[in-house]
Amino acid sequence: MLAWAAGQWLLAPAELEHADAIVVLSGSTVYRERAERAAQLYAEKRAPLVLLTNDTSQGGWSTKLQRNPQFVERAKEELVRRGVPESSILVVPGPVTSTYDEARAVREFVGGRKMQSLLLVTSAFHSRRTIWTFRKVLADREVRIGLEFSGLPTKTSSFFWWLTPAGWRDVAGEYVKMLYYRLKV
Secondary structure, eight states, X not given: OHHHHHHHHTOOOBOOSOOSEEEEOOXXXXXHHHHHHHHHHHHTTSOSOEEEEEOOOBOSOBTTTTBOOBHHHHHHHHHHHTTXXXXXXXXXXXXXXXXXXXXXXXXXXXXXXXXXXXXXXXXXXXXXXXXXXXXXXXXXXXXXXXXEEESOTHHHHSTTGGGSHHHIIIIIHHHHHHHHHHXXX
């Protein structure tokens, strides 16, 4: 029961019906599921823009492009494939290496555009730290922040998450990161 509760506690949805933009957090291994969720939210008219952060990680070979594109390019391609117009997709300038970097980059980006609300898209197990970090970094901007899970929240909220190495990496690792963020951010 304790292991199940540890996984469940990490899930922190934050409802926001409409926003000025949907922000898709970087994540090379989960870029498809995050882009898919963002495209669904865009189709539901929850926001008129989709913002992508760029961790500068490169993916595998693309025959179409004849090179190894960055995952941010792959996410953009996935969004377009799912019906989001290219003109509604913006890449937040600057490379990011952490959730904190993403929050700071988004803070600068939205500051000049007078955005008042953002809807974040990230993995379920990552949601509690993400919403806490973005709210802390953007606190002085009076920006409302919501959050939606990508993929299936049951991936880490499953009763048996502790039976897989990925479950331990995601859940246990997230607790370590949360402690670090609480102490340093």
